[in-house]
Every structure is written in C-alpha cells, then in structure tokens.
Amino acid sequence: MIRFDAVTKRYPDGTVAVDELDLEAPSGRITVLVGPSGCGKTTSLRMINRMIDPTSGTIWLDGRATADVPPATLRRGIGYVIQHAGLFPHRTVLDNVTTVPGLLGHDRRTARTRAMELLERVGLEPRMASRYPAQLSGGQQQRVGVARALAADPPVMLMDEPFSAVDPVVREQLQNEFLRLQQDLHKTIVFVTHDIDEAIKLGDQVAVLAVGGHLAQLAAPAELLSRPASTFVAGFVGRDRGYRALGFTTGEVALQDEPTVRVGADVGDARRVARDEWVLVVDEGGAPQGWWLLSGDPGGRADHTVEAARLNLGGTLATAGGSLRSVLDAALSSPSGRGVVVDDDGRLLGTVTAAAVIDRIEALARDGRSGDTAAAGRP
Amino acid sequence: MIGDWWSYLTDPDNWDGRNGLWANIVEHVTYSGIAVGVALLIAFPLGLWIGHTGRGATLVVGTVNASRALPTFGLMVLLFILISPHFTGKTDLPYILPVEIVLLLLAVPPILSNTYAGLQSVDPAVRDAARGMGMTGGQVLRQVELPNAYPLIMSGLRSAALQVIATATVGAYIGLGGLGAPIYDATQQGPFQDTESSHLATGELLTGAFLVAALALLIDLVLATIQRYTTSRGITGRYRSSSDLVAPSEVAVRAAEGRTDLAPGGQQVAAL
Numbered sequence: 001m002i003r004f005d006a007v008t009k010r011y012p013d014g015t016v017a018v019d020e021l022d023l024e025a026p027s028g029r030i031t032v033l034v035g036p037s038g039c040g041k042t043t044s045l046r047m048i049n050r051m052i053d054p055t056s057g058t059i060w061l062d063g064r065a066t067a068d069v070p071p072a073t074l075r076r077g078i079g080y081v082i083q084h085a086g087l088f089p090h091r092t093v094l095d096n097v098t099t100v101p102g103l104l105g106h107d108r109r110t111a112r113t114r115a116m117e118l119l120e121r122v123g124l125e126p127r128m129a130s131r132y133p134a135q136l137s138g139g140q141q142q143r144v145g146v147a148r149a150l151a152a153d154p155p156v157m158l159m160d161e162p163f164s165a166v167d168p169v170v171r172e173q174l175q176n177e178f179l180r181l182q183q184d185l186h187k188t189i190v191f192v193t194h195d196i197d198e199a200i201k202l203g204d205q206v207a208v209l210a211v212g213g214h215l216a217q218l219a220a221p222a223e224l225l226s227r228p229a230s231t232f233v234a235g236f237v238g239r240d241r242g243y244r245a246l247g248f249t250t251g252e253v254a255l256q257d258e259p260t261v262r263v264g265a266d267v268g269d270a271r272r273v274a275r276d277e278w279v280l281v282v283d284e285g286g287a288p289q290g291w292w293l294l295s296g297d298p299g300g301r302a303d304h305t306v307e308a309a310r311l312n313l314g315g316t317l318a319t320a321g322g323s324l325r326s327v328l329d330a331a332l333s334s335p336s337g338r339g340v341v342v343d344d345d346g347r348l349l350g351t352v353t354a355a356a357v358i359d360r361i362e363a364l365a366r367d368g369r370s371g372d373t374a375a376a377g378r379p
Numbered sequence: 380m381i382g383d384w385w386s387y388l389t390d391p392d393n394w395d396g397r398n399g400l401w402a403n404i405v406e407h408v409t410y411s412g413i414a415v416g417v418a419l420l421i422a423f424p425l426g427l428w429i430g431h432t433g434r435g436a437t438l439v440v441g442t443v444n445a446s447r448a449l450p451t452f453g454l455m456v457l458l459f460i461l462i463s464p465h466f467t468g469k470t471d472l473p474y475i476l477p478v479e480i481v482l483l484l485l486a487v488p489p490i491l492s493n494t495y496a497g498l499q500s501v502d503p504a505v506r507d508a509a510r511g512m513g514m515t516g517g518q519v520l521r522q523v524e525l526p527n528a529y530p531l532i533m534s535g536l537r538s539a540a541l542q543v544i545a546t547a548t549v550g551a552y553i554g555l556g557g558l559g560a561p562i563y564d565a566t567q568q569g570p571f572q573d574t575e576s577s578h579l580a581t582g583e584l585l586t587g588a589f590l591v592a593a594l595a596l597l598i599d600l601v602l603a604t605i606q607r608y609t610t611s612r613g614i615t616g617r618y619r620s621s622s623d624l625v626a627p628s629e630v631a632v633r634a635a636e637g638r639t640d641l642a643p644g645g646q647q648v649a650a651l
Contacts, residue, residue: 051511076513086508090526090611100512132613148512158511 001027002048002156002190007057009043009213017043018213020057027062027155028186032203034193036236040213041192045158048190049078061156076104079149079157079187083165085141087133093119093144094129100152111151118147123177139170146178150185159191163198175201196237200224200244208233222248246325246361253327253360255341255350263289265306270294278336281311286347288317288340317342320349328357380571380581384589387582398560404590407557410550411543414479418486418539423532426494430528431520439495446488452549455481459553471555478550485546486539493535497528526611533606537599544595548587558594561587 002025009018018040025031033041046052048059050071059066066074087096094115101111119129122143133141142162149157163171163178179202182189193199199206200221208224210216210232217229225245228234234241259273260282270279271294279292290311315334318327318341330339331354338351387393394400429435458477466473501524509523525532551559565584569577612618 049511051507072513072515074513075511080508080511082504082508082511084502084504086502086504086511088505088509088523088527088613089502090613092613103513103518130619132611132618134613134616135618145508 001025001060001062002031002188003060004044005058005060007044007047007054007059009040009047009052010055016213018047018054021213021215023207023215023218025188025190026205027188029204030182030189030191030202032191032193032199032206033209034196034199034203034206034236035209035216036211037194038211039209041194041209042160043213044209045160045190045192048156048158049075049080051075076100076152077154077156079152079154081142081145081149081157081159081162083161085133085145085162087141087144087148089133092130092132093124093136096133096144097148097151099148100154104152106152115147115151118150119144121181122147137170138166139174142166142174146181155188157187157189159189161193162191164193164195171198178202208236243325243328246328247323249324249361249364250321251324251360251364253324253341253352253357255352256338258338258340258348258351260288260348261292261306263306263308267294267304267306270306276336278312278338279306280336280338280340280348280351281306281308282348288342288348291315291335293335315340317346318352319344324357324361327352328354328361331357380585383578383582384585385582387579387586388589393583393586398556400561400586400590403556403558403560403587404594406555407544407547407559407591407594410475410478410482410555410557411540411547414482414543414547415486415536415540417479418483418490418543419536421483422487422490423494426491426532427498427520427525429491430495430498431516431524436495439492443488443492446484449481449484451481451485451546452552454484455549455553474550474553474555477553478547478555481549482543482547485542489535489538489542490532491535493531493538494528497531497535498524500531501527527614530606530610530614533602533610537602537606540598540602541595544598545591548591558587558591562591 004021004023007018007021008016010016021040021044023031023044033044035041043052047054048061048066050066050069053067061069061074061078087093088099091099094112097115097118098108098111101114102108116126116129119126124140124143124147128136128140128144133144136144142165145162149159163174166174175198191199191202193202203221205218205220206224207218208216216236217224217233219227219229222245224233224237225241225248228237228241258280259275260280261270261273263281263283265281270292273279274294277294279294281289281292283289289308290313292306292311312335315336316326316330316339318330318339320341320343327339327341330341331337331352332339334340334351336351338353339357340351341349343349396402426439429439455477458480459473462476463473505523505527506519509519514522547557548559548562550557551563561583565580565587568580570580570584571577607615
C-alpha cells in the first residue's frame with residue numbers, strides 16, 4: 001500500500017504543484033491519478049520513487065517512509081514506465097529488460113530466461129529480443145517498457161502516461177492487455193493519465209486532481225460517473241456520463257426467442273419464420289452472422305437463397321452477463337431494433353429491445369440498487 | 380612540379396637518417412600524440428562532468444569561441460620567448476613546451492565541446508528512465524550517457540587529431556622537427572624557380588605537405604574504423620542483416636537494382 005500523508009510540493013518560485021495531498025493506493029489495485037495539465041499528477045507520481053522530493057509530508061510505502069530509503073534502493077524495488085518508454089537505444093530489447101536485475105546483481109542467466117518469459121507475456125515474439133529499440137514500433141517499445149519494469153518482479157509499479165503516445169487502436173490493445181496482465185500479477189499500481197476515459201477504463205479507483213494539486217475526488221469509476229463531488233469533477237468527467245455509467249451496471253434483461261435461418265437457406269423458409277421484415281441469420285454453430293432484409297435489396301433483385309455477402313452487419317453483439325451499456329448498444333445498433341445477446345462462446349441466446357433495456361434500467365434506479373453498480377465488471 | 384615532388388618522395392636517401400622523412404614522421408606523430416593525449420585527459424573528464432551535471436556549460440561555450448580566435452603561430456613564438464630563458468643546459472624543453480601548449484589549446488575545445496554535446500544529446504526520457512529504475516549517477520553516466528554520447532565524443536577526438544596534425548608543422552619554425560621541417564627548410568631555399576637546387580626544394584616542400592595531409596587522413600581513418608566497430612549497432616542503425624527487418628519498399632528497390640547486399644552504412648527500416 002502507498003499512502004500520501006499531507007504531501008506538499010512547493011517550488012522555489014512559489015508554485016505549488018501538490019497541496020496537502022492525502023491519498024491511499026491499496027495493494028494489488030490500480031489507482032489512477034487524472035486531471036488537467038498542471039494538476040500535479042505527474043509530480044505526485046514522481047514523489048513516490050523520490051524522483052522529486054516532497055517539500056513537506058510523508059509518503060509511506062508498505063509502512064516505510066520513502067524518505068528513509070536511499071533513492072537508488074527505493075527505485076530498484078518499484079517498476080517505472082514512462083510515456084515514450086525511454087528504452088536505452090544502445091541496448092537490445094533483451095538487455096533493456098534485464099537492466100534492473102543487473103543493477104540488483106541477480107544471476108544473469110536467470111534474468112535472461114525470465115526476461116524472455118516477460119516479453120512473451122507482454123505480447124512480443126522471441127525474435128524481438130535481439131532487436132534494438134529503433135527497430136520497434138511505438139506500441140512494441142511500450143510493451144518492452146512494461147516488461148522492463150516487471151523484470152525484477154517489483155510489488156509496486158508507477159506508470160506515467162504509458163499509453164498516450166501511441167495511436168488509438170494500439171492504445172486500446174495495450175490497455176486491454178495491461179488489464180489482463182494485472183489480473184494475473186496483482187501489482188500495486190499508480191497510473192497517471194490526462195485521459196478520463198482511460199482512467200475510468202483502467203482504474204479500480206480514480207483520483208481526480210484539480211490545478212494546484214488539490215484532490216477533487218477519490219472514487220471508484222462508476223461512482224465518479226454517477227456522483228461527481230463537484231462541478232469541476234462533473235465538467236472533467238464530461239458528457240455521456242449517464243450512458244457511460246451503464247458500462248458498470250449489470251442486470252438481467254428478459255430475452256425474447258428469435259427465429260433464425262442458416263446461411264444458404266431458402267428465402268421462402270426465411271419468409272415463413274420471420275417476425276417482420278428482418279430475419280436473423282446464424283451459422284451451423286448457432287453464432288449470429290447478421291440480419292437479412294426480406295423485402296429484398298435496394299436494387300430490386302430477387303434472391304432465392306440467403307447469401308452471406310448480402311447480410312446487414314450493423315448490429316453489435318452483447319454478451320449475457322455483460323454491462324447494460326453493451327446490451328443497450330446492441331439494441332440501438334441493430335437494424336431490426338432487436339439487440340442480439342450471445343453466450344460466452346458466441347452462440348445466440350435471444351434478442352432484446354431498447355425499450356426492454358430502458359425499463360430494466362429504470363427498475364434498477366427505482367429499487368435504489370445503483371449502489372452495487374460499483375462492484376460490477378468493466379465495459 | 381609534380382615530377383619534383385615524385386622524385387623527392389621516391390628517393391630513398393631522403394627517407395633515412397637523423398633528418399630524414401621517417402624521423403620527421405615519428406617526431407610529428409609523437410608531438411601530436413602527446414598533445415591529443417593530454418587534451419583527452421583534461422577535456423574528456425571535464426566534458427563528462429559538465430554534460431552530466433549541466434553545470435559550467437558557459438565554460439564550454441567560452442572555450443570554444445575563444446579557441447576560434449587563437450593565433451597559433453604568434454602564441455607559439457611568444458611562449459618560446461617567455462619560456463626559453465628559464466632553461467639552461469642541453470634540453471629540448473624550451474622548444475617542445477611552446478609547441479605542445481599551443482597544440483593542446485587547439486585539441487581541448489573540440490573534445491570538450493563534443494563530449495558535452497554528446498551527453499546533452501541523450502534523450503531526456505532515456506535519462507529519466509535510467510534514474511527511475513534505480514541507477515546511481517555514476518551508473519547513468521557509464522551505462523547510458525556514455526554509450527549514447529560515444530559517436531559525438533569520437534568525432535570530437537577525430538577533429539582534434541586532424542587539427543593538431545595539420546598544425547604541428549609550425550614547430551619547425553622554432554627548430555623542432557616533424558613534417559614541418561622539410562616544408563620550412565624548403566621555403567628557406569627558394570622553391571618554384573628553374574634551378575637545380577630550387578627543383579629539389581620544390582620537391583621537398585611538396586613532399587612535406589603531402590605527408591602531413593596523408594598522415595592526417597590515415598589517423599582519421601584509423602579512428603573512424605575504431606569508432607565503427609565500438610559503437611552500439613542500436614545507435615548506428617547498422618543492424619545485423621536479416622531479411623525480416625527490411626521494409627518492403629526497400630526490398631523492392633533492391634530487387635529493381637539487382638542487388639542483394641546492403642549499402643554500407645545504409646539504414647534498415649524496421650518492419651512495424
């Protein structure tokens with residue numbers, strides 16, 4: 001556990017970067033520090049491993065004041081990942097990863113074996129090990145950065161905007177893999193970002209900091225969305241809060257049976273089972289493939305069989321037991337107005353209308369059960 | 380003229396003996412080597428310290444600017460006049476010291492400024508990561524800053540060596556040997572006229588000048604070769620050839636040109 005106890009950082013010119021910060025980052029969880037530029041989030045992070053020394057106050061790391069530990073010793077026990085990865089250009093990927101074990105005087109061969117395992121774990125092929133950082137893409141460099149921070153198996157990781165310098169698609173991949181990695185590793189992580197969506201996605205708890213280094217709110221993501229503590233937090237958390245909060249709400253919604261036809265079936269069969277203009281098409285395993293419009297395609301050509309090439313693929317799929325956000329989205333995006341719900345193996349369970357999901361959301365709100373939304377899974 | 384130079388250069392008699400060309404070369408290399416060596420001992424640690432701490436950067440700028448205006452020849456003569464009365468007996472020091480001091484003043488600025496610039500050019504994120512992972516100041520310097528600054532430090536050393544070898548010829552004016560000796564000697568005898576002794580002087584002068592240039596190039600080549608094989612491939616970009624590292628566009632270009640080898644020093648593009 002990391003605990004900030006009235007920590008202040010004041011620079012000689014009088015600027016206060018962090019003001020009397022009290023904060024607790026529980027062991028094994030991800031604590032995200034988020035806020036606008038100049039809110040002191042990076043300063044707070046860098047005070048944990050003494051890259052910056054606080055002006056006053058104490059930071060406790062598992063019951064020890066960090067000020068009592070020599071900086072180099074302290075830092076070797078804390079994983080550190082920064083924005084542009086900061087890989088050593090003159091060392092191969094493998095040598096980069098074994099840096100901290102080397103500093104700690106660990107056995108070289110063991111360190112290299114473990115480094116190879118870590119590279120695989122962060123999604124890099126073994127042949128990457130002998131490459132140099134300049135030969136890697138930004139996303140690959142950041143993966144190496146994470147592997148390097150994990151190399152000596154530190155209980156604590158500090159991550160300073162690690163995913164902000166890569167494109168959105170790679171960023172989402174890295175975020176998902178990071179969450180999967182954390183499920184296995186249970187590190188105590190302090191994560192800095194300026195991106196509230198990233199904070200809500202990754203954080204077990206989110207600390208919103210305001211300019212001048214004040215803690216505006218510390219809460220679980222769902223609570224941050226549903227009960228912002230101030231207009232500043234409400235403004236920072238942004239629009240679509242109500243919709244985004246559904247991402248943390250699960251609830252059973254009654255499913256309707258949906259008539260289906262197989263790919264390649266006769267159009268006449270489809271017409272017989274159809275409930276309206278749209279028929280859901282599935283494959284042999286029962287996995288939804290798309291919607292078939294009975295009134296034919298705009299070109300007016302008459303079809304005899306249901307062809308995969310002419311299916312409408314607009315609808316998203318929701319997984320049973322997932323968030324109400326994904327269920328509602330499935331209903332809203334479906335051309336037939338009926339959202340497709342599947343089981344964990346991707347097989348059709350049934351469909352649901354947007355009206356049914358809204359009824360369910362309103363019923364939950366009436367029951368006042370929004371309190372347990374915090375415990376719900378992530379979107 | 381070319382004939383004068385060639386016949387002087389290829390005459391074995393001109394190479395041997397106490398004042399022969401071989402002796403001149405050995406002297407020249409010795410004076411230059413001492414100057415560059417001492418300059419390295421002074422400027423390299425100083426540059427590392429300034430580059431690592433960031434303190435005293437103005438000293439670097441000042442030294443480099445001042446060195447541009449250094450009147451080499453005048454300073455050497457002045458030092459000779461000042462120093463020689465303090466020595467008695469049979470010693471070469473009154474001749475050697477002024478030359479070495481002047482050469483040292485030439486060699487220090489490029490080594491100092493390039494060492495400093497090399498350390499400054501290290502990506503701040505890389506330095507931050509090194510410190511954040513628990514490296515001490517000395518470890519950051521040795522394991523991270525030095526390897527990354529190495530190409531620039533070497534280029535400072537090479538530029539110092541070039542300047543010193545080219546300038547060490549002035550020593551001949553106060554009676555020191557080296558490759559300045561044949562040049563100075565020849566100018567005293569009036570080259571570039573159509574007499575037999577003048578043709579000899581012309582050949583001697585051109586031979587001296589040629590050997591200085593050749594020596595400078597040779598030393599630079601040696602240092603460049605050392606640099607090439609001691610710099611990390613991650614910095615030079617000369618990665619081990621391996622077909623999967625080469626971008627498709629480059630493969631296409633190479634196929635079109637019918638080549639399969641990599642151009643020397645050619646940078647490979649990593650496939651993403």
